[in-house]
Amino acid sequence: MTDDIEILQRLGHADAALLGAGNEARVYAMGPDHVVRIMKAGATLRAAEARAAMLDEIARHAADLPFRTPEVERVVAMEGRVLAIEKRLPGxxxxxxxxxxxxxxxxxxxxxxxxxxxxxxxxxxxxxxxxxxxxxxxxxxxxxxxxxxxxxxxxxxxxxxxxxxxxxxxxxxxxxxxxxxxxxxxxxxxxxxxxxxxxxxxxxxxxxxxxxxxxxxxxxxxxxxxxxxxxxxxxxxxxxxxxxxxxxxxxxxxxxxxxxxxxxxxxxxxxxxxxxxxxxxxxxxxxxxxxxxxxx
Known part of the structure; x- marks a missing residue:
């Protein structure tokens, strides 16, 4: 199974800083504007796409609030792993x-x-x-x-x-x-x-x-x-x-x-x-x- 370091290398961000980790994924910085969420082994593309659709619906309805919510730009499968490229949020x-x-x-x-x-x-x-x-x-x-x-x-x-x-x-x-x-x-x-x-x-x-x-x-x-x-x-x-x-x-x-x-x-x-x-x-x-x- 491809590990996170290999995924980051393929994305051109081998030195990406780890921003956070949870039960479902680890999140790394991809410069000032994006992050990559690398799902844990066993995650499915279908589940990641469902999450992305939910986040899109939430973001559209949260547009007038004083804070931002996550926005997924794309979901991809890479060497048996599932990852999402998201906008980097401020703060x-x-x-x-x-x-x-x-x-x-x-x-x-x-x-x-x-x-x-x-x-x-x-x-x-x-x-x-x-x-x-x-x-x-x-x-x-x-x-x-x-x-x-x-x-x-x-x-x-x-x-x-x-x-x-x-x-x-x-x-x-x-x-x-x-x-x-x-x-x-x-x-x-x-x-x-x-x-x-x-x-x-x-x-x-x-x-x-x-x-x-x-x-x-x-x-x-x-x-x-x-x-x-x-x-x-x-x-x-x-x-x-x-x-x-x-x-x-x-x-x-x-x-x-x-x-x-x-x-x-x-x-x-x-x-x-x-x-x-x-x-x-x-x-x-x-x-x-x-x-x-x-x-x-």
Whole structure:
């Protein structure tokens, strides 16, 4: 199987810097204007083309928002590997900025990061069912809670055995039912958000987790993912600011139930040690947790 270095050499970018890596792909810089996303072995051209079509639809509907979303210029297969050439988006990851920003500058960036999460639901993709945008036909449902329950049944089949009872218990907890499906990134955390000049400039990595659901879930996940296991750059005062933001938005009451569902959802990701640490902490808190000790 051709490795990433060979792919980059063939593209004429042998020294390309690695910008990021996830479960599905690694992303490398191709000069100031483009990046190449090299999918992990086993990825299919069909799946990459479906992702590109989804991103094109999102970008068209996000044109009036204050930040950019990914745009794929072409998808190709090369020596048994699948890769996508995408426009390079401006900014620095919010997680990286949180490593050094202080005072009002830090508070303002965090407020902007949280506010941008609420804009995602305004990206007007229209569907009549709740559930994943990519694949997952069997998980789509006419109700939000129908999807939530079905998705946790899938996670329960893949999660570590000791977490399965807690995951199934979370599936029995209902969340508020929204009026209509809205776009939810569901993987919105400081590593997937770019900023420049104190404001969010781009939101990255719309992918397999992206779905049509309740746009309040984006706000709840943006706050939940500031927990220390997921965002070690975030400080206790950042998490307190985020909880206050939820309170000001009128979204605090259902936050703990939503955070528990998110932990149950991600319980399938057993190869991500930090994420699994978070899932275990949330799910093994039999009382369901409290909003206050997020900095522990």
């Amino acid at each position: 620095v990851p919010v997680g990286q900025l949180l490593e050094h920003l202080q005072g009002e500058e830090r508070r303002n960036l965090l407020e902007n990061y949280l506010g941008a999460a609420r804009h995602i639901g305004g990206i007007g993709l229209v569907r009549d069912r709740f559930g994943p945008l990519l694949d997952g036909e069997g998980l789509r449902s006419s109700s939000w809670n129908g999807f939530l329950k079905a998705r946790l049944a899938t996670s329960a089949r893949a999660c570590p055995d000791d977490l399965r009872p807690a995951v199934l218990a979370a599936a029995g907890t209902a969340l508020p039912e929204p009026e209509r499906p809205a776009l939810v990134h569901l993987d919105y955390f400081p590593g997937n958000v770019l900023a420049e000049n104190g404001s969010v400039s781009a939101v990255l990595d719309f992918g397999p987790a992206t779905l049509l659901g309740d746009d309040r879930m984006e706000a709840w996940s943006a706050v939940a993912y500031l927990d220390p296991e997921i965002s070690p750059q975030a400080r206790p005062e950042d998490r307190e600011q985020a909880l206050d933001w939820l309170r000001r938005c009128g979204l605090l009451a259902d936050y703990e139930k939503a955070r528990r569902w998110l932990a149950a959802y991600w319980s399938f990701a057993a190869d991500d040690e930090a994420l699994m640490g978070w899932c275990r902490r949330i799910l093994q808190d039999q009382a369901g947790g409290s909003s206050l000790p997020l900095g522990r």
